[in-house]
Amino acid sequence: MATLNVNGKTYQVDVDPRTPLLWVIRDSVGLTGTKYGCGIAQCGCCTVHVEGVATRSCSVPVSSVQGKKITTIEGIASGDVLNKVQKAWVDNEVPQCGYCQSGMVMAVTALLKSNPKPTDEDINSSITNICRCGTYQQVREAIHAAAKA
Amino acid sequence: MNDMPKFDRRSFLVGVTAAGGGFSLGFNTFASDAMAADATPEVNAWVVVKPDDSIVIRVVRPDMGQGSRTGLAQLVAEELECDWNKVTTEYPTPGQNLARKRVWGAMNSTGSQAIRSSQEYVRKGGAAARMMLVQAAANEWKVPVEEVTAANSVITHKKSGKKTTFGKVAEAAAKLEPPKEITLKNPKDWKIAGKSPKRFDTRNKVTGKHMFGIDTVLPGMVFASVRDCPVNGGKVKSFDASKVEGMRGVKKVVAVGETGVAVVADTFWNAKQACYALPIEWDFGPSVNVSSASIADYLKEGLTAEKAFIGNKQGDADAALAGAARKIEATYAYPFQNHACMEPMNATALWTENECKVWAPTQNAEAALAEVIATSGLPAPKCDVIKTELGGGFGRRGRADFVRQAVLIAKQMPGAPVKLIWTREEDMTHCSYHPITQCKMTAGLDDKGNVTGLHMRISGQSIIASLAPERLDNGMDPATFQGLTASSPEGAFGYNIPNVLIDHAMRNTHLTAGFWRGVNANHNAIYVESFIDELAHATQTDPLEFRRKLLKPKQFAVLNAAAQKAGYGKPLPKGHFHGLSSMNTFGSYVAACAEVSVENGNLRIHRIVGATNPGHAVHPGMIERQVAGSFVYGLSALLYGECTVKNGAVEQTNFDSYNVMRLDEMPKVDVIVMPDFEFWGGVGEPTISAAAPAVLNAIFAATGKRIRTFPLMNQSLTSA
Known part of the structure; x- marks a missing residue:
C-alpha cells in the first residue's frame, strides 16, 4: 500500500x-x-x-x-481558470492531435517557474518532449507568449 | 445471415478509392433515429437543430489533429447559414452508418481525403437542411419560400418583417421532404469556411480531458499486454503460462491467434510485467535469416532487372538516352520507417455472446468494424466500433490489426471489457512500415544541355501488395507511381521532358509495407527533385531557372512563390544556402525552399518556406499548421528515420534507437496558402514530399556533396 x-x-x-x-x-x-x-x-x-x-x-x-x-495536468488550472501556459496554448492553438501536449504543458509550466523569461536557447535545451504532429513552432511561440503574460 | 449492405474488409483498408464516387445522398432517411442524446429529430443526417438553437453537426472523418472535425463542420455550417458560435459536433458510429445504408458515406481519414472527398456532399447536407428549415418557416407563415431568407440561424421574411430561428422550426423541417435540387455557394462568397475559426477541441487537449483510445475506462475493465512474433510471418510454438499465472494481478494468459500471446491483468503494468516474463518459444518462420543487407541486395537487383511495371511512358526514353550527347546517372535508397504515433496502438473490446463493442482510436472506423465482425463471430448488427480520439495516425491507424487482437483477447474474457495497449517496443517492431525502395535515375542531355530523355527505375516494396493484393492491377501497384504518372487528378509528373519512362520492379519483403503519411510521394519526390537538381548543376544552370523551363505552370507557380518569399537568389547570411523542391500529390501542388548551413559537417536547417495550392482552403490557419507539421514529419524521416532488419526482426524498439526531430532542430517555417479555386486537393500529407529534397538540395549547395542514401544520420556531411 x-x-x-x-x-x-x-x-x-x-x-x-x-x-x-x-x-x-x-x-x-x-x-x-x-x-x-x-x-x-x-x-x-x-x-x-x-x-x-x-x-x-x-x-x-x-x-x-x-x-x-x-x-x-488535471491539477494546474484553478478551477475553470487555466494557468498561463494552458491559456497561451489555447490562444496560440498549439495542439494538433494533443497527445503529447499534457507533457509539453507540464514541462513548460515547470520551466517558466524556474526561468520566467527563457531565451530560444533555454527553450531548446529544456523542452525535449517529442511531438510527432510537429507543433514545435507553435510551442515556441506559445512559451514566449506565456512568459510575457 | 442478415440483410446489411455487403462490404469487404480490404476495401476499407485502402480508403483512397472507397471515398470516391458511388455514394449518393441519403436524405430519405431523415428524421429516423437521431443520435443526439435528447429526442430532437435530425433535420437530415448531417444536421440536428435543438429548440435552443444549438446546432449539432455530424462529422464522420476522424480528426487526429489535422483539424477535419472543425473544417468539415465549417463546410456544413457555411451552407446551413447557422450561428457558428452555437455549433458542436458528434461522430456517428460505423454501425449506425451501416444500419442506415451508409448515409454518411466513407468514414476514413486517409490519403488526405477527409475534406476533399466529402466536401460536396457535406455542403449539400448543410444546404438541404437550410432549405428545409426555410421551407418550414415559409409554410408556417404561408408565404412563398422564395421570399424567405436565412442567416446566422435566423429566418426572415422581409416583406412582412417576420422572423424566427432555426430551433423553432426544426421539428417541422424534419418532417419535410428533402429538396431535390441544391445549389451550392460560390466558395469565393464563403463567410465561415475559408476563414480560420478556433478549432473545437483545443481546451480539452491542454487540460488532460481529450479522451484518446488509451484513456478508455469502463466498469469492470481489465488490461492486456501482448507480444506478437518478433519476425513477421512467424508464429508461437509454445508458451508456459504456469510461470506467470501466479504473478501479481494476473487473470489469464491467452493465445492471440497463431502469432501472439497476451496476459490479462488488473492493471496494465501488471499485465506488461507478466507478459514480458512469460516464456514463449517462437517459430520464427521462413524470414528468420533476412537482414537489411539481404534486402538491399534484393532491391539492387531490381534496378537493372529486365521486367518492370510501367507507370509513365512518353516518347521513347531508351532511344533518347542511347542518342544523348551526355548521360547522367544516380542511384538512391530509401529505408523502412515507423510512423511512431505518440499514442501506441491500443483498443478496448467488450465481447459477450450477444454483442461485441470496441473503443478504438482508428482512422477508418468501418475497416475496424469489418475486423470486429470478422473476428467476433457475431452478425454485423451485433457489432460496433466507438471511435475515440487519436493520438496521431499518420496512416498507421487505418489498419485494424490491433482491433483484431483486442477482440481475440476479449472473446476469452466474456463480459469483461479488455483494454489492450501495445508497449512502445511492440509498436516499433510490428508496424506496417514506410516501403523500402531504391531508385536509379538516368537522364540524357543534348549538346545544348536540354533534357531529352529520362528513365526512372524504382525497385522495391508495394504497399498494395502488402495490404490489399486483390487491388493490384495485373500485378502492378499503380500507387507506386504517386506523383509520377502522365496525368492524374491525384498528382502528375511535373516536368515537360519529351521522352520519359518511369517503371517499377516490384520487390516485396517479409515486412508489411503500409501507408505512411505522404506515402510513395515521399521517396518519389526525393528521387525526382534531387536528380533534377543534379541535372541543373550538371548543366551549370540555376536550379530555379532550370525548373522554370521544364515545370508545368501550376507546379512552377507554387515553387516560385516559395522561392520568392524565401529570398531565393538574394544574398544570404554567410554559409547559408537555399534548396528547392516541388511536387504534385494528393491532388495539391506543393513546394519548399529550405535555407541551411553545414558547419564542420553539422547541418542546421534555419528556415523553410512552404507554398501550397490545395485548390480550396477551408481553414487556412490549420493548413499552415499541417504544412509546418509536415516539414517536421518529413525532416524527422530525412534526419533519423530508419528501421533496420536483423534475423528477420526490426532492430529499433523505442525512441532511443528510433530518434525523431525535437524542438531544438525546428527551423523557422513560413507558409504560403495559395488556393486557386479550380480543384479540391488534400493538405495533411503532400508537403512531406517537398521537405526532404529541399533540404538535400540546400546541403548540396552548401557542401557540393550529394546524399543519395538515407537517413542523414548515417552520412557524413563534411564538404566534398
Whole structure:
C-alpha cells in the first residue's frame, strides 16, 4: 500500500512499490491526462511535477514519491481558470492531435517557474518532449507568449 | 445471415478509392433515429437543430489533429447559414452508418481525403437542411419560400418583417421532404469556411480531458499486454503460462491467434510485467535469416532487372538516352520507417455472446468494424466500433490489426471489457512500415544541355501488395507511381521532358509495407527533385531557372512563390544556402525552399518556406499548421528515420534507437496558402514530399556533396 498526494488529494493505492508513477496515476488514481509514450523517459508525454519539478513519471517507481507533492495536468488550472501556459496554448492553438501536449504543458509550466523569461536557447535545451504532429513552432511561440503574460 | 449492405474488409483498408464516387445522398432517411442524446429529430443526417438553437453537426472523418472535425463542420455550417458560435459536433458510429445504408458515406481519414472527398456532399447536407428549415418557416407563415431568407440561424421574411430561428422550426423541417435540387455557394462568397475559426477541441487537449483510445475506462475493465512474433510471418510454438499465472494481478494468459500471446491483468503494468516474463518459444518462420543487407541486395537487383511495371511512358526514353550527347546517372535508397504515433496502438473490446463493442482510436472506423465482425463471430448488427480520439495516425491507424487482437483477447474474457495497449517496443517492431525502395535515375542531355530523355527505375516494396493484393492491377501497384504518372487528378509528373519512362520492379519483403503519411510521394519526390537538381548543376544552370523551363505552370507557380518569399537568389547570411523542391500529390501542388548551413559537417536547417495550392482552403490557419507539421514529419524521416532488419526482426524498439526531430532542430517555417479555386486537393500529407529534397538540395549547395542514401544520420556531411 502506498500513500500518494496527487493534486492536493491523498490516495491510498495497493500496487507493487516498483510500479512506475505513470501507471499508478493512470490506472489506480484514475487520472488519464498523463500519457504513456515510451516508458523510458525519452518522449516526455508522461511529464508531471514532483515537488514542482518536471518529472517523467514513466521512469519513477511509485515508492520513491510517497509523501511528495505530485501535480498532474488535471491539477494546474484553478478551477475553470487555466494557468498561463494552458491559456497561451489555447490562444496560440498549439495542439494538433494533443497527445503529447499534457507533457509539453507540464514541462513548460515547470520551466517558466524556474526561468520566467527563457531565451530560444533555454527553450531548446529544456523542452525535449517529442511531438510527432510537429507543433514545435507553435510551442515556441506559445512559451514566449506565456512568459510575457 | 442478415440483410446489411455487403462490404469487404480490404476495401476499407485502402480508403483512397472507397471515398470516391458511388455514394449518393441519403436524405430519405431523415428524421429516423437521431443520435443526439435528447429526442430532437435530425433535420437530415448531417444536421440536428435543438429548440435552443444549438446546432449539432455530424462529422464522420476522424480528426487526429489535422483539424477535419472543425473544417468539415465549417463546410456544413457555411451552407446551413447557422450561428457558428452555437455549433458542436458528434461522430456517428460505423454501425449506425451501416444500419442506415451508409448515409454518411466513407468514414476514413486517409490519403488526405477527409475534406476533399466529402466536401460536396457535406455542403449539400448543410444546404438541404437550410432549405428545409426555410421551407418550414415559409409554410408556417404561408408565404412563398422564395421570399424567405436565412442567416446566422435566423429566418426572415422581409416583406412582412417576420422572423424566427432555426430551433423553432426544426421539428417541422424534419418532417419535410428533402429538396431535390441544391445549389451550392460560390466558395469565393464563403463567410465561415475559408476563414480560420478556433478549432473545437483545443481546451480539452491542454487540460488532460481529450479522451484518446488509451484513456478508455469502463466498469469492470481489465488490461492486456501482448507480444506478437518478433519476425513477421512467424508464429508461437509454445508458451508456459504456469510461470506467470501466479504473478501479481494476473487473470489469464491467452493465445492471440497463431502469432501472439497476451496476459490479462488488473492493471496494465501488471499485465506488461507478466507478459514480458512469460516464456514463449517462437517459430520464427521462413524470414528468420533476412537482414537489411539481404534486402538491399534484393532491391539492387531490381534496378537493372529486365521486367518492370510501367507507370509513365512518353516518347521513347531508351532511344533518347542511347542518342544523348551526355548521360547522367544516380542511384538512391530509401529505408523502412515507423510512423511512431505518440499514442501506441491500443483498443478496448467488450465481447459477450450477444454483442461485441470496441473503443478504438482508428482512422477508418468501418475497416475496424469489418475486423470486429470478422473476428467476433457475431452478425454485423451485433457489432460496433466507438471511435475515440487519436493520438496521431499518420496512416498507421487505418489498419485494424490491433482491433483484431483486442477482440481475440476479449472473446476469452466474456463480459469483461479488455483494454489492450501495445508497449512502445511492440509498436516499433510490428508496424506496417514506410516501403523500402531504391531508385536509379538516368537522364540524357543534348549538346545544348536540354533534357531529352529520362528513365526512372524504382525497385522495391508495394504497399498494395502488402495490404490489399486483390487491388493490384495485373500485378502492378499503380500507387507506386504517386506523383509520377502522365496525368492524374491525384498528382502528375511535373516536368515537360519529351521522352520519359518511369517503371517499377516490384520487390516485396517479409515486412508489411503500409501507408505512411505522404506515402510513395515521399521517396518519389526525393528521387525526382534531387536528380533534377543534379541535372541543373550538371548543366551549370540555376536550379530555379532550370525548373522554370521544364515545370508545368501550376507546379512552377507554387515553387516560385516559395522561392520568392524565401529570398531565393538574394544574398544570404554567410554559409547559408537555399534548396528547392516541388511536387504534385494528393491532388495539391506543393513546394519548399529550405535555407541551411553545414558547419564542420553539422547541418542546421534555419528556415523553410512552404507554398501550397490545395485548390480550396477551408481553414487556412490549420493548413499552415499541417504544412509546418509536415516539414517536421518529413525532416524527422530525412534526419533519423530508419528501421533496420536483423534475423528477420526490426532492430529499433523505442525512441532511443528510433530518434525523431525535437524542438531544438525546428527551423523557422513560413507558409504560403495559395488556393486557386479550380480543384479540391488534400493538405495533411503532400508537403512531406517537398521537405526532404529541399533540404538535400540546400546541403548540396552548401557542401557540393550529394546524399543519395538515407537517413542523414548515417552520412557524413563534411564538404566534398
